[in-house]
Amino acid sequence: MNSMKIVLLLNFVLLISSCKENTAKKEDDFLEFDKLEYYYNDISEENVFNLYDSKNKEDSIHFQLITSIYPDELDSNFKQKLKQFGYKQKSLTQVKKDSIKNIFNALKCTDKKAYGCLPIYRDVLFLYKENKLKGIIKIALDCHQTYSIGINEKLEDLGLCSKEYKSLNKILR
Incomplete structure (x- = not known):
């Protein structure tokens, strides 16, 4: 009987310790990249509806x-299409690039709020x-939505x- 209690106690301790480890686990290197390009379009909501x-x-x-x-797959010509429709490439400092990587590699959201708006993807990350294109992330900051192509894990809005x-x-x- 004592050995049964010890086995149950060990199983309980293992279960509790593994749960704590999983809930606190960071998504290390969720986005692996060594180069990031950023494109932006400052189109107004009114102009989007005019389109x-x-x-x-x-x-x-x-x-x-x-x-x-x-696009629904990685497209190397997508940058040209963005430029054709008014997107401009903007430089980001290394600190900002590292901050973006940290944001996407942070713990994943468990209390996502739904926004009832049309996503306007003004921000695009390559x-x-x-030197090989691995992913594209379109970001609609106002609606709190993202769309990604080429990212291995398919979390809704990349877990933000x-x-x-x-x-x-x-x-x-």
């Missing part, structure tokens, strides 16, 4: 580019590893909570 209402085919393509989950979006806003703006 939606337009009968012009180019405007329709622009609307899809800035609001939808496009992630490279050894409101505080991470606020941090990203400070870094990118």
